[in-house]
Amino acid sequence: MRSRLVWGAALLATVAVLAAQLIGFLVLRSWLLNRVDQQLDDFFLPEQAFSRTADHGPVPPPPDAGAVRLPSDFRVTFYDAAGRKHSTFGTGAAPGPSLPESAGRLGRQPTTVAAVSGDGRWRVQKKSGPGRTSYVATLPLDTVDGTISKLLWLNGIVLAATVTGLVVLSRWVVRIGLLPLTRMERTAQDITVNDLGLRLPDTDSRTEIGRLGTVLNTMLDRLEQALREREFSEARLRRFVADAGHELRTPLTTIQGFAELALRHAERPAAARREADRLIAQNAERMSLLVDDLLLLAKLDQEPAYRAERVDLLAVAADAVSAAAAQGGRHRIRLRPLGTAADADEGDLELAETTGDPHRLRQIVANLISNAVTHTPPGTAIDVRVGTTTAGAATGGTDRPGRNSPAPPLPQGSAICVLEVADDGPGIPPEAAERVFERFYRVDPSRSRDHGGSGLGLAIASAIAQGHGGRLELETTPGEGSVFRLVLPAAVAFPS
Known part of the structure; x- marks a missing residue:
């Protein structure tokens, strides 16, 4: 590119200089010829310069006539009345003009002829x-040709010097102008050695190179983010496979152990055999549930088709609370309107209608209530709050410090339906709250197999919420309890 710019500028400059020199050459040549033609136009011989005879009238003077006095450089050739060349007057050692023998071959306008010998030219x-005689006034063009020759030499020297200087200056200017591109090239070379943290230094939006640098930096940011996401996804997949294998290994080991025990000791007491069969069935059921959860997650990851029905979250919450209360637990589970306990009364309950799959939404609410019952001590108050509001930092649906969600935020101010499951239990540590929606992650792994499930419930619930265009959030404070919030877009009016 540098060479193209330099030689392109040199070519344009050469054409411009040549055009200017050509115009100057033509103007000067025309002006010099016009001066010579003006001298010829102003030249006239008096009648006294011609001799007279009684029979033939005026005749050209003889070559040695002293009556003819010519200015310097002029030469005059006389033709008689018959048009024949008669005599020539003039001084100078240079060869004279080559004129025809007959005057009829000459016109009245100035013209250029060659010299009798050599490379000289005459105008x-x-x-x-007097009478029918004529004469031809001539002037040499040595001065004109000499001036033109010197001008051509001068133009050639000026052209060579101009092109040389322009090439040198253009290389310097182009090198200075392309320094940002040179820096970009060096930075790109450093980036190719896996130093993706580097960025192009020239990002001035007022220049083309700066705008190019900004675009490339944006592209590098996205590329680096994509690589990080890919690495995170690969690490997550490896962890998922390891966790799945770990979860499946325990029930499989139990089933295998008791099966081998039954084969080796067929004579065991009936009570021992029944206990072994019970443990085998229990672990097989647990393994079946785990496989079902894994298959459900795989199905949710493939963007499943959800039913689009009008669903009232208040009715879903009421069914879930009734089902939890029927199990006879030692937790106080209440259905309340959206808001704090101080300013909310059960009479303020309102419909919260959204569009979605009622079965999947019931699955989310049941999972949230089950988690609250499982991970809080007996006697903990659990409030299920339902209502409608708009997305915001105070109401939910958007990001803010202390709020965790794996899903992107909803548009600020959009109409939403909210279902909260809040407890006043011990809460969740901040480092655990950031990972609580990850697959197979458990806040209390020491008792997860007996009391906490496989660690897939919240991941499944979050995937279902995202599939409905909403998201699942967690706000928690250690020692003060936790709030899991299901946020869904409010239902649009169905066409009549």
Whole structure:
């Protein structure tokens, strides 16, 4: 590119200089010829310069006539009345013009003829004399040709110097102008050695190179983010496979152990055999549930089709609370309107209608209530709050410090339906709250197999919420309890 810019500028400059020199050459040549032609136009011989005879009238003077006095450089050739060349007057050692023998071959306008010998040229003009005589005034073009020759040499020297200087100057200017591109090239070379943290230094939006640098930096940011996401996804997949294998290994080991025990000791007491069969069935059921959860997650990851029905979250919450209360637990589970306990009363309950799959939404609410019952001590108050509001930092649906969600935020101010499951239990540590929606992650792994499930419930619930265009959130404070919030877009009016 540098060479193209330099030689392109040199070519344009050469064409411009040549055009200017050509115009100057033509103007000067025309002006010099016009001066010579003006001298020829102004030249006239008096009648006294011609001799007279009684029979033939005026005739050209003889070559040695002293009556003819010419200015310097002029030469005059006379033609008689018959048009024949008669005599020539003039001084100078240079060869004279090559004129025709007959005057009829000459016109009245100035013209250029060659010298009799050599490479000289003459400017000639025919004029009329007394009677039918004529003469031709001539001037040499040595001065004109000499001036033109010197001008051509000068133009050649100027052209060579101009092109040389322009090439040198253009290389310097182009090198200075392309320094940002040179820095970009060096930075790109450093980036190719896996130093993706580097960025192009020139990002001035007022220049083309700066705008190019900004675009490339944006592209590098996205590329680096994509690589990080890919690495995170690969690490997550490896962890998922390891966790799945770990979860499946325990029930499989139990089933295998008791099966081998039954084969080796067929004579065991009936009570021992029944206990072994019970443990085998229990672990097989647990393994079946785990496989079902894994298959459900795989199905949710493939963007499943959800039913689009009008669903009232208040009715879903009421069914879930009734089902939890029927199990006879030692937790106080209450259905309340959206808001704090101080300013909310059960009479303020409102419909919260959204569009979605009622079965999947019931699965989310049941999972949230089950988690609250499982991970809080007996006697903990659990409030299920339902209502409608708009997305915001105070109401939910958007990001803010202390709020965790794996899903992107909803548009600020959009109409939403909210279902909260809040407890006043011990809460969740901040480092655990950031990972609580990860697959197979457990806040209390020491008792997860007996009391906490496989660690897939919240991941499944979050995937279902995202599939409905909403998200699942967690706000928690250690020692003060936790709030899991299901946020869904409010239902749009169905066409009549």
